[in-house]
Amino acid sequence: MYLGIDLGTSSVKAMLIDDRQTVIGSASSKEVTTHRPHAGWSEQDPADWIRATEEAIAGLKAAHPEAFASVSGIGLSGHMHGATLIDAEDKVLRPCIMWNDTRSHREAAALDADPRFRAITGNIVFPGFTAPKLAWVKANEPDVFGKVRKVLLPKDYLRLWLTGEHLSEMSDSAGTSWLDTGARRWSQALLAATDLDESQMPGLVEGTAVAGRLRGEIAARWGLAAGIVVAGGAGDNAASACGMGTVREGAAFVSLGTSGVLFAANGRYLPNPESAVHAFCHALPDTWHQMGVILSATDALNWHSRVTGASAASLTGELGDTLKAPSGVTFLPYLSGERTPHNDAAIRGVFAGLAHESDRVVLTQAVLEGVSFALRDSLEALKAAGTELTRVTAIGGGSRSRYWLASIATALDLPVDLPADGDFGAAFGAARLALIAATGANPADVLTPPATAETIEPVRAHSAAYEEAYQRYRRLYPAVKAAMG
Template identity: 35%
Template sequence: MKYVIGVDLGTSAVKLLLVNKLGEVVHEVSKSYPLIQEKTGYSEQDPEEWVRQTTEGIKELISTSNVNADDIEGMSFSGQMHGLVLLDENNDVLRNAILWNDTRTTQQCEEIYKKVGKERFISITKNLALEGFTLPKILWVKENEPELFAKVKLFVLPKDYLRYRITGNLEMEYSDAAGTSLLDISAKQWSEEICKLLEINMAICPPLVNSYDNVGKITPSFALQTGLAESTDVFAGGADNACGAIGSGILTEGKTFASIGTSGVVLSYEENGDKDYKGKVHYFNHSAPDAYYSMGVTLSAGHSLEWFKNVFAEGEDFETLLSEIDNVPVGSNGLLFTPYLVGERTPHADSSIRASFIGMDSSHKRRDFARAVIEGITFSLNESIEIFRENGKIIETIYSIGGGAKNEAWLQMQADIFNATIVKLNSEQGPGMGAAMLAAFGIGWYPSLEACAAKFLQEAETYQPILSNVEKYHSLFRIYKRVYGQTADINKELMHFRS
C-alpha cells in the first residue's frame, strides 16, 4: 500500500495524517506549540516552533505507524492563513510571525483605504482591508520597526516557511496568497498597483504556484531527522480553509461547509472570480484548479467554548461540559451569548467589539451558559449564511466539520439555526485530509480532486431541521443581531481600561 502525509499547520498545533490510497487515515500525530501574546490584540508565534514540532511529529508518525518510509510517496500542507513571516537575504526569520488573529493594525487598514481607495481595493482583492490580513501587518512592521523592515528580502506565510525548511525552496500558492490583500484575485498575480500606492517593493512578494504543484523533494537533512525517504515528493498545499473545503468535498457549485475550530468558517464553492459580495464576505482563490470560494468568518468560535471551559470548568473535558446542553431548551432559558472575545470578522469587521452574556439571572445554571455559548457561536456563523442567501446562493445542505461535528446536540442545533440539512462525514479531518488529497492528486493517484473526494470521503450521518426549533431560533436570531449595534460603542469606551 502507498501513502501520503497531510500536514495541517494550525494556530495551536500541527496535525499530521498518514493516509493510504483508499483515503483511510492509518495514523495521526499532533504536536502543540504556544502563542505569544504580549499585549491586548497581539498574537505571535516563533516559526522555529512550527519546524521543530513538525519534524518531531513526522519522526513519531514514521516510527509508530509500522509503515515503510519508501511507501510514503508525497506530502502536502494546510496552513493557518494571513500570518506574516519576514525573511532576510539568507532566508532567516527576522522576527516572530504575526498571526491571523492579531488585531494591532487598525491604523494600517485605514491607511490602505486612504491611499488605494476602498472601492478600488475591494475590486482588486475582493475583500476588505482587515486587521487579520497580511498586508496591514507588513505596513505595521514597515512603520514601527523600520530598521528590521529594511532587511526584508521576502515575506511568506506560515506553511510556506515550514515547506521551505523541508524542501529548501520558497514559493507561495494562490489560495494563501489571496488572503494577503496583495493578490489580484481574478488575474492571479501580485497587484503592482497596490504595492506602488503603499510603497512596498514587489520584490518581497514570493513566486506563485498552484496548490497541487510539485515544489521539490525533501532535503537530505530533513529525511535524516524524520526517517522519511529522500524520494518523497512535496506539493505546495493550500490555505487551511481551502484545504478544509477539499477535505469536505466542497468542489462543485452550491456545496457549503461550516467548520468550527479556533475560528469558525462558513465556506461556499464559487465557479469563478466574478461574483461581487462588495466585501461583505471573503472571496478567495480555491486550492482546486481554476476555482474560487466565498467565506464568512467568526473569529472566536471554538475559542469561545475553550475559554468558557478553562474559566468555568477547568480540568473537565468538553464531553463532560456539554453533556447536559441537550436538556436545556432552545434559547438557553433566555440567555444569549455573542462570541466576540477577540473582535469579529463577518459581518462586523470590528477589532474593538467584545463578547457579552445577555439576560443572566440567578436561575441560570452552568448548563444554560454552556448551551448559550454554543448557540451564540452558531448564530454568528448563520450571519454569513444569511449573506450568501441574500446574494442568491441556494444553501440546502451544509457539511459540518471540526469541533461542531463532534457533538450530536450541536449538529442538530446547526440544522435548526441554519435551516438546512447538516451532513457529518465519516472522516471530518478537514484541512489535514484536504492536504493529503492535494498530495494524492499531485502524485497522480486520481485524475481530479473530485475523483479523489469520491474515493476518500463518505457521509456518515445527516441531521434535518426541526420546524418548531427553526421558528424559535429565527426569532432569537433577530434579537442576537441587535446586540452588536447596542454594545459596539460601549466596548470601544471599555478598551481604554484594558492593559
C-alpha cells in the same frame, strides 16, 4: 504513500494515506505556544513550527515505519494570513504575526479606504490579513521592515525549510490583500501601496502542482528518498475543503474549530466585499470559494470552560441531547473582535439578559447559540454575495456535540450532514493534494466527498423561537458598539 502536514494554530498534524486514500495513520505534536505580549496581539515563533513538525513526523514514523518509508509525495496546509518575515539569508526577523492578531486595525482601515484593494482582491482588508501587518511593521519596526526580503505565509515557511524554495499557492495567498484574486497573480499596485514589490513575494503555483522537492538533509533524517514532490497545498480552510470533497459549486461545510467558517465552493469568482464574505481562490485551478468567518467558535466555549472551571465536554454534556428553546440569555461571541459580517476588531463579547436563574447550563446554552447565530450572520452574508446553500457538512472539534449541531441546523434552517467515520480535515486534504501533484491524477477523481453517516435536521418546533432569538442577537451588536464608544 502520501504525507499531509497541517500546521494548525495549536499543533502540527501529520497524516499518511495510501494510493486508495485509506488513512494509514496520523500523529500530532505537542502544543505550539501562542504569545500575547499586548492586548490584541498574537504571535508564534516559526522555530516552534519546525519543532512541532519534527515531533509529529517522529510519531507517525514510529507507528508506521514501513509505510512511512514509502512516501512519494508531501502536501502542506496551514493557518492563513500570518506574516512570517525573512531576511536575505532566510532568517526569521521577528515572531510571526498571527491570523487572530488585531494590532493592525488602523493600518487595515487605511488600506481598505483605498478602493483598489477591494476592487482587485475582492475582499475587505481585514486586520487579520497580511498586508496591514506589514504596514504596521513599517510604522512601528522600521529596522525590521528594511530587512524584509521575503514575506511568507506560515505553511510556506515550512516549505522553505523542507525544500529551500520560496513558493506559495493561490488559496493561501488570496488572504494577504495583495493577490489579484480573479487573475490569480500578485498585484504590483497593491504591493506598492505597502512599499513592497513582487520580488519580496514567493512565487505562485496552484495547490495541485509541484512546489518544491524534499531536501536531501531532511530526507535522510526521515529515512525518505531525496527529491520527493512537495505539492502547492492550501490554506487550512481550502485544505479542509479538499479533504471533504467540497470543491464543486454548491458544496458547503461548516467548520467548528478555534474559529468558525461557513465555506462554499464556487465555479466562478463571486466577490462581494461589502458583505464581509471572503472571496478566495480555491486550491484547484480555475476554482474559487467564499467563506464567512467568525473569530471565536470553539474558542468561545473554551473561554467559558476556563471561566467556569469545567471541561468543554462536560459543559455541553450538561445540556443533554435534546435541543432547548432559547432561554432569553444572549451571548455575542466577539472575544477577539469579529470578521463576518462586521469587520470590527474592537468589538468585544457580552452576555445579555442575565437573571438570578441564569445558571451555568443556561450560559453554556447561550454560548452555543451565540456561535450558531454568528454562523447565521455568515449565511446571510453568503446569500448577499450570490450563494444559496441547501445543506452543509459539519467538521471540526465542535462537531462532536450533537446539541451544538442541532442548534446550528436550526439557526441556519439547513440540514447538517455528518460524514462517515474518518478524518477528512486539513491534513487529509493536504495528503490528497500530494497524491495529485505526485501522480498527475485528475483532481475530480481524487477530491470526492465522504459518505454521509447521519443528517441533523433543523428542530422545527423551535424555529420561531430561534428566529426571534437571532433577531435579538442582531440588535445587540449596534447597541454594544455604541456603548463601547
